[in-house]
Amino acid sequence: MARSLRLRPVNHRAQARARTEVQQRANILGAARQVFTEIGYDAASLRDIVRRTNLAEGTVQGLFPDKESILRTLLDDSARRLRARLRAARDRARSLDEFVSGPWHAFFAFVAEDRVAFDLLRRDPTVIRGLLEEPVLGASVAELREDLEAAIVRVDLPPVDLDYLTAAMAGIAVEVAVRMVERQPPDVEGATVFV
Numbered sequence: 001m002a003r004s005l006r007l008r009p010v011n012h013r014a015q016a017r018a019r020t021e022v023q024q025r026a027n028i029l030g031a032a033r034q035v036f037t038e039i040g041y042d043a044a045s046l047r048d049i050v051r052r053t054n055l056a057e058g059t060v061q062g063l064f065p066d067k068e069s070i071l072r073t074l075l076d077d078s079a080r081r082l083r084a085r086l087r088a089a090r091d092r093a094r095s096l097d098e099f100v101s102g103p104w105h106a107f108f109a110f111v112a113e114d115r116v117a118f119d120l121l122r123r124d125p126t127v128i129r130g131l132l133e134e135p136v137l138g139a140s141v142a143e144l145r146e147d148l149e150a151a152i153v154r155v156d157l158p159p160v161d162l163d164y165l166t167a168a169m170a171g172i173a174v175e176v177a178v179r180m181v182e183r184q185p186p187d188v189e190g191a192t193v194f195v
Contacts, residue, residue: 021063025073027053028060032070037115041071074116082110082117083140090147096156103144104173105192111177112186141170 031052035044046067050057064070089102111117145166151157172195180191 024053024055024059025063027055028064028070029074029077032067032074033116036071036074037119040119041067046070071116078110078114078117079140081114082107083143085110086140087143096151099147099151099156100169101192101195104169104195105188107173108177108180108186108188108191111181112188118181118186141166144169 028049032044032049034052035048039048044067046060046064047057049067049070050060053060064073085106086103089106090099093099093102145162148157148162148165148169152159152162176191176195180186180188
């Protein structure tokens, strides 16, 4: 006896709403990038961002209740892309020098290219420093620690205090990046060679 398959009807309205929401979020995030780049995060308001979109304020607030939630979304995206670059740089390393310099170069290049991260470092580095404790950016630091621990196990690195080394490497990256973005143009190669 053959069983008939019951297929759920496609809810075209729900699909259309989902597509609209994706487009609205992209519109808001694009507007926020522009506003944060032009006037800085601290000076920006949610209303400034709303004005850059073709959306009603209620629509924007329904998706993002405040400018901090927009910033966190932008930083989440940046952090995901940065973590992939850092991981790739550490995976490609064939020597201790490459293991150390490759991720720093990837970090500095990313900062120079990513306007939100670049401008936050240039205008208000305390925001980035504070976010290193958050899960999104903190995950990069945790991955660094794991990779350093694996390097010690492989005897590629001498046994050292991993907490200090991880903190030092992350701190140096941020502090040198702050100085790097002050230069015009940002000196990715010089920053990498220096650290």
